Structures are given as structure tokens and as C-alpha cells.
Amino acid sequence: MKKKLALIVLLISVFGFQAQSIDPLRTKDFEAQKIWVDSILNNMSTDEKIGQLFMVQAYSNLDKKHEDFITEMITKYHVGNLIFMQGTPEKQAELNNKYQAAAKVPLMIGFDGEWGLDMRLDNTYRFPWNMTLGAIRNDSLVKQFGEHLGKHCKRLGIHVNFAPVVDINVNPENPIIGNRSFGESKENVTQKAIAFTQGMQSYGVLANAKHFPGHGDTAADSHHTLPFLDFDMARLDSIELYPYKRVFDAGMTSVMTAHLSIPSLEPNTSLPTSLSKKVVTDLLQQKMGFLGLIITDGLNMKGATDYATSAEIDLAAIQAGNDLLLIPQDVPATVKLMKNAIALKTLSEERLDFSVRKILKAKYWAGLHNYKPIVLENLREDLNTVEDDLLHRELVKNSITVVKNLQGNIPIRNLEKKKIAYVELGDDSGESFVKMLKNYTKVDVISDKNLDQVLKKLKPYNSVIIGFHKSNLHPWKSYKFSNKELVWLQEIAREKDVILDVFTSPYSLLQVKSFTNIENIIVSYQNSKLAQELSAQLIFGAFGAKGKLPVSIRDEYAEGHGLITSNLSRFEYTTPEAAKLSSKKLALIDKMADTILKEKMAPGFQVLVARNGKVVFNKSYGYHTDEKRILVENSDLYDLASLTKILASLPLIMKAEEEHKLPLSASLKDILPSFTSSNKEKVTVKEILSHFGQLKAWIPFYKDTQDSISGKNLATFYRKKKSNKFDIKVAENLFLKHNYKDSIYKYIKEADQRERTGYKYSDLGYYLFKEALENQYKKPLNTLVDEEFYQSLGADRTTYLPLKKFTRNDIVPTEKDDYYRKQLLQGYVHDMGAAMMGGVGGHAGLFANANDVAKIMQMYLQKGFYGGKRYLKTETVDKFNHRYFSNEKVRRGLGFDKPQLNPRVKATCGCVSDESFGHSGFTGTYTWADPQSGIVYVFLSNRVYPTMENRGLIKSNARTKIQQIIQDAILD
Structure with a gap:
């Protein structure tokens, strides 16, 4: 024991680890919390305890057969937690009430809502992706985003939201994190994650730092395979683990363990980090001192399922030190295997109690000791408010980044001297962008299948706005230019003064070999209607640019770079409440x-x-x-x-x-x-x-x-x-x-x-x-x-x-x-x-x-x-x-x-x-x-x-x- 303690002290001195000094699941009324937890735990059978370890996926867009399956999981196998997937908020609320009524112990409801409930549910709110938020200088806005998401989760009976992503996305080719990350700067990612967490947890919703120990520098998707990270401990500590230490100190209540292969942490390269005792217990709990809830990433992902049978994976995850099994694939077999392990002494009752106690503490922290059914009236209205719209606008306004502004051409001045054309690139629509541009002056849309014809049509114009529009459907959609588009961009820029506005990931600019002829560059991050409208307004000086790049563009534009532009006192086009007017009364x-x-x-x-x-x-x-x-x-x-x-x-x-x-x-x-x-x-x-x-x-x-x-x-x-x-x-x-x-x-x-x-x-x-x-x-x-x-x-x-x-x-x-x-x-x-x-x-x-x-x-x-x-x-x-x-x-x-x-x-x-x-x-x-x-x-x-x-x-x-x-x- 003395040798183990000495090793921990040595690691702290070498790698800067600091044990978490507080239990993030401990509430202010901790004595009442302890009484509630003990009263439930002491009356649980082994089967009931094992059931608390599962968080089963539930859908609100499937048939009665699925509903009966979930009900059976709760009543027969004592499953203590659900993660809701696709569907509608109304149906989810209805099912939530039904399933809670069937549960002996209130269910903890999880949800994957990184940018809002829209990530899974129709007719709910969509806020910007993390990469967009990473461009914001004002972290209080990110905290407000967390508050709004916490309010939405609370209204829909969600107790843990699997956000924020705290992965440092240092690999532009990362196929699954990318836009889901706040960026490549460990400091910026950490600050944004803390702000978001404080906001969401202030509404009694557990935040979840993912994907431990760090999924940002992978070139593979753990949904489909086991990504390999060949980094030494010094590198991991300086980049991947950096945000975790800080968010733990800031009160992060839960962590998600990732399915990764990292030999410097787990020598068995076929064993995912999520199933590794060296990673989950030795590193996360003992060395880093995390006392909150530890949840696996989805156990239906190929990064985990290729290792063993579903039941064996579930048991290994608990033995590794995880508390909660996310999306287990075979609950009956797992219950059987765990009971057998207890009988064989490979899994102790004490170990089981340790995780169940934490789960119950988390439930108390989230208010489940005073569980009340979800009120169904006005649900959709409460999840899509005017206040959400106002915040959304501020988030997007503050994110838009002017990367290059030769001779101060942004915002556009002296309209009497301008003859402006718009050229659209990309595979998505720029209709909202063009429509808003035309609110400010005459802008002609120029298009043709032939580059020579486009250049010919552009001859009368002295300013060309090029919009690069890519799909905004989800954050892992392709952001890249085609080779043809890169040629068109350079040829147009060679002949005309250009404003290039990129409505996709800033990583798209890595493909542009030279920015010499491109006088002006704006990154708007997403091709949403709002991003298009606000970017057009920025171009004409309705408000000034404030955003900064959350990632670097080679050695030409560093992370954190972003030019400030002027407000020319032109009209801004916005919502009534943004001008202190009532939209209901204007109706x-x-x-x-x-x-x-x-x-x-x-x-x-x-x-x-x-x-x-x-x-x-x-x-x-x-x-x-x-x-x-x-x-x-x-x-x-x-x-x-x-x-x-x-x-x-x-x-x-x-x-x-x-x-x-x-x-x-x-x-x-x-x-x-x-x-x-x-x-x-x-x-x-x-x-x-x-x-x-x-x-x-x-x-x-x-x-x-x-x-x-x-x-x-x-x-x-x-x-x-x-x-x-x-x-x-x-x-x-x-x-x-x-x-x-x-x-x-x-x-x-x-x-x-x-x-x-x-x-x-x-x-x-x-x-x-x-x-x-x-x-x-x-x-x-x-x-x-x-x-x-x-x-x-x-x-x-x-x-x-x-x-x-x-x-x-x-x-x-x-x-x-x-x-x-x-x-x-x-x-x-x-x-x-x-x-x-x-x-x-x-x-x-x-x-x-x-x-x-x-x-x-x-x-x-x-x-x-x-x-x-x-x-x-x-x-x-x-x-x-x-x-x-x-x-x-x-x-x-x-x-x-x-x-x-x-x-x-x-x-x-x-x-x-x-x-x-x-x-x-x-x-x-x-x-x-x-x-x-x-x-x-x-x-x-x-x-x-x-x-x-x-x-x-x-x-x-x-x-x-x-x-x-x-x-x-x-x-x-």
C-alpha cells in the first residue's frame, strides 16, 4: 500500500495530477442525501443492484413491441436508467412518465444532446455546434447555452446530458469529433467546457465530460472500429488529459470513458480504454481523483463490441471501474454473468455497492428523490422559446470570424461605388444568405456550368461574394471543397476582389493552397439559415465581427486569430425581442x-x-x-x-x-x-x-x-x-x-x-x-x-x-x-x-x-x-x-x-x-x-x-x- 501511495505521489509531481478535492455528487443537504441513498441501497436485492448499472436505449418513435421491451427491462431486470434516442418530445415525455411509473426506484434519464435536444428529437431546439461555440470570445454566452440546455433537459425529465465534448481536436481528419469539439486549444476547450458545465448543472442536470481519456487526435471512428493512439504519457497529460483535470475541479459530475487503444495507458492493445482497469480505476479515479459518476461510451459501438461478447464486455466495464453501462446489448446475459462473478468472487458485493451508491447519489443530485411526472401541456412551446432564439442569435453573431480583411473591405462601404455579384460554391443552398445580402443593396447572382462563362459574366462587377455552402444536417458531414471548386475559387479571385464566406468547418480552408488573391475571408462555421442571414449582415456592417478561429489554418492563421470589424449603423434584421418588442403583440x-x-x-x-x-x-x-x-x-x-x-x-x-x-x-x-x-x-x-x-x-x-x-x-x-x-x-x-x-x-x-x-x-x-x-x-x-x-x-x-x-x-x-x-x-x-x-x-x-x-x-x-x-x-x-x-x-x-x-x-x-x-x-x-x-x-x-x-x-x-x-x- 505504501509503494502504491508513493507511486501516486510521484505521478502527481511528474505529470501534475491533482486529486479532486470534492465529491461532485455530494449535495448541500448531504445528510438527507445519504439517508435517502442508504434507505434504498440497504433494501435492494443483488438483482436490483445489478439493474441499476444499466442505461438502456429507449426510442419514442418505435412501436408497442419496443415499449413492452423497455417495460420488461424495468420490471423484470430492474434496469435503473434509460437513454432516450430518436423521436418527439411529446412522445418521449409520455413514455418517460409511463416507464417511471413502472420503476421501483426512479429512473435516471440520459440523453445525447451536445447542441440541444434537436440532436435526437424532432421539433426541439438546435443550438450551434461546439466548433462554432469555440469561436466565441465571451465564455458567459457559452454558460448561457448550458443554462438553456439544462432548462430544456429539466423540462423533459432528462437528468444527465452527455455533453460537453472536451476532446482537443488537434487532428483535422478526425472523422467523428471535428465540429463536436470546441477546437484545438486545450485552454479554449477547457474554458468553454467549464462554462457550459456550470450553466447546465445549475439547472440540476448532470454534465458529462467525454470522451476520456481523449478522442481528439484520432483518424478513426470508434463507432466502427477501435482507434489507436500511440502517444506517451507526457503527451497525453499535456493535451488529452488537460481539460479533465480542470473540469473536475470545476465540479463536473460525470465522465464518459471512450473505446480507444492507447498502449501507454493499457499495454493490451486490443483492450479498449473503456474496459481497462488501468485507465478507469488507476488513472481516472486514483491518480486523477475523480469522484463523480463514470459512464461508458455506448457499448453497441464497434470499438467495444469487437472485444468479446456483450455480457463479457459489460462485466469487464464494471470490473474496470465504470459505474454505469451505456446501451448494453444483452441485459439478461449480463445479469447472469455478473451474479456468477459475484459467486466466484471475481466481482464483490462491495464493488457493486460502490457504483450503485454513486448512481443513487447522482439520482438524488438530479432531484429524483422528489420525482414528479413531466407536465405534458405546452411542452413544445417550453422547448422552443423566444429566449432560445435570442441566445442562438448572440451565439452565432459572436462566432462569425473575419480571418482576412485586406484594406478593411469588410464591412462593405461606399455602396455607390460597388457593383456586387454573388457566386455559390458547395453542395448546399445559400438562398438565405443571398436574400439577406439583397436587403442591403443590389446583388446579382452569377452562375453557369462553365468557368469561362462565369468569368465573362463577372466582368462588369468590381466585388464578388463567394459563399461556400456545405450541409448543416449534422456536424460530421463533409466540409471539403471539390477540386473543381478550388480551381473556380482561385480563378475568380485572380480576376476580382473577393469576399470568401465559408459556411462550414474552418478546416475547409486547409485545402486552399494560397490565400494571396483572396482579399477577404469569413468563417461562418455552419450553413444554417441564421448563420447565413447574420453573416450577410456582418458583411454590410449591421454589427461588427468578434469571432476567433478555434483551430489553426496551417501556419498562416493561428488558433485564436480573428479580426474585429466595424459597425456601420446599417439595419440589423432580427427578432422583436432583440429590440425589446413583444412578438406576440406584434402578431x-x-x-x-x-x-x-x-x-x-x-x-x-x-x-x-x-x-x-x-x-x-x-x-x-x-x-x-x-x-x-x-x-x-x-x-x-x-x-x-x-x-x-x-x-x-x-x-x-x-x-x-x-x-x-x-x-x-x-x-x-x-x-x-x-x-x-x-x-x-x-x-x-x-x-x-x-x-x-x-x-x-x-x-x-x-x-x-x-x-x-x-x-x-x-x-x-x-x-x-x-x-x-x-x-x-x-x-x-x-x-x-x-x-x-x-x-x-x-x-x-x-x-x-x-x-x-x-x-x-x-x-x-x-x-x-x-x-x-x-x-x-x-x-x-x-x-x-x-x-x-x-x-x-x-x-x-x-x-x-x-x-x-x-x-x-x-x-x-x-x-x-x-x-x-x-x-x-x-x-x-x-x-x-x-x-x-x-x-x-x-x-x-x-x-x-x-x-x-x-x-x-x-x-x-x-x-x-x-x-x-x-x-x-x-x-x-x-x-x-x-x-x-x-x-x-x-x-x-x-x-x-x-x-x-x-x-x-x-x-x-x-x-x-x-x-x-x-x-x-x-x-x-x-x-x-x-x-x-x-x-x-x-x-x-x-x-x-x-x-x-x-x-x-x-x-x-x-x-x-x-x-x-x-x-x-x-x-x-
């Missing part, structure tokens, strides 16, 4: 949408909600028209009508005011000298923008071009074909006389002023602002606003004259015009005056989707800043978002509409702050932003379809009722 928008469609207030529409720079709701409803042929998509364009004022004219007016080209104090004659001596010459820019300039509301210019009796368009003014004299296109096959624009300005100039002072909403001033801006900047209004704002904002779906850029099916029809153009208006501005200006008006003519409208409103909300660029000064936005004539009961700011001063007016829901601003449009559009709440709200519709007499949307106040829903959804 009431769907009910309002049903009412709008049912009562035919509009055939279709878009609703977008953002808060604090986060888009949390972006949905389309209904169809383009009442014919119900084309569903409305988020990318579809609507005629914005008067939203044009604040989305096109106003930003240019603000810019011109900053540059002293359009001062607010300037009179009309100052900005348009032709108005000198007119009845409007003294009206100021400030007054016009505030609708306080006594201008008429509008002038129906088109009526002067029609026969007053028949209403037909006069040939004097119109032609069906374009010519030099008739070149203003007002609709399909309808062209207005070239000089009629002059007539419009003449009509405005000569129009009587309103006699009464005070507020009167008017379009006329914006005809004049258009003329003044074009005179100042020597460019058409549509070109000017596109170059100054839309291109760099990434508002590529915001435009005048949409048919020049988009197909008809991209544009929602507005109205069946039976009074002027006598046709369905699709892609042609609804406003008659704007149409007579060639489709480009200061007051109307703009088309866009809700996403782009929101970008412009967010730029205003961020006081003139968006996407890393300052468009307007903070003081300019504040200056325009102010009422200058409130004493005269004018609610308007400069261009912006503001909340009503008169409660009877329904400009808003009455629930937004006085700082808020926005506008509405005649066609059924509305947008509003509130600096106080951080809310941006966009509603786009064609409520004038089939005709403008359809006023249901206006009468119902549906748009502001939705605004109220949004306000009510705020959680903070």
Missing part, C-alpha cells in the same frame, strides 16, 4: 391585415417595423390586385405618392440648406427669380415646407388638356407615339407635348393665393422645389437624389420611373385609371401632375419597397448618419424636425408631418412622442419615425385599387391602428 398586425384584406381596403400591402436600428417585422400581405394572381413580396415596389416629399425632395432640400443654396429664410423669388412680381414672391421656403404659405392645395392640370364635356385627352396635347414634340411619357402609349411643363409652372405662378392665412396642405410648393433644386445642381431631380442618397444608402429598390429598372411583376399596380390615362397604372406614377412632369415630381413619383423607405427614415432617426456615412448634419435634421408655426396651430415641421395638435385629427395613433415625424401618401402609404422610442414604421399599399374611391383604409384608420399595436408591443 396582432396579422389580425389587422386579415381585416384589411377581408374588407378589401387594399388588395395587398407591406408592413415593416424597426426599433433602434433593428428590423424586427417585415411582411407582405395579399396580392398585387384583386385578381389574386401575384402575391405581394417584400421586394415589390409601391407608388409612394406624397412620401416622395420627405424621401426625395426633402433630403435634397436639407442638403441644399446646409450648403446655403436654399436657405429657409429665402423667398420664392430668391430661389426662382421667375416668380419675382408674382403673388408668391415673398413666400419663404420655411413657410412652404410648413404648408403655411397660403398656396392652393393642388391644381388638376390634366383637366386643361381634356375635352371639358367628354373628358377625352385632346390631340393638341397628346400622341400615342413619342416624338420630339411629344416626349413626356405619362403612361403606356401616351405622350404629352414637350413644352407643357412650362404651362404647369405658369399655372402655379398665376394661381390665386388663399385669402385665409394658416395651415393648408399643398403639393404646389414641391413642383417649385424640384425646379429650384435642378437649377442649383444642374441635374434632374431623380438623378440627383439617386446619386446623393439612394445609391450609397443601398436603396436600390427606390426609384423614379421604375419600369426603366424593374420588370412589371416587380411593381404593384396602382389604379385602374378611367379618368385620364384610361388604363391600368403599373409603373407609372398615379399622381396626374407628377405624370405630366414625366413621372418625376417633387411631390410624387417615387416608387420603393418598405425596406428601402425604412433605410431613409432610419437615416433621419440617426440624425443624418447611416452605413458609415454622414449624409446630413445632426443640427440640420433637428432643424427640419421642428414646428415653426405651432402658435398658428400648424402641426407640420419642415417637410415632415408631425403628431396632431387637434385630437380629432388622426395623423398618428396619438401614442407617439412629439419628437416623432413622418408622412402619409394618397395611394395608401404611411411611414413614421419616433426618436423617443426608436421605432420606424412603414406601411405601403395600393388602397386606390381598383379606384381612388376605395377609401376604406382611410376611414378605418387601419394604418394608425397598426401604429398603436407597435407602440403597445414595446417591452421597456
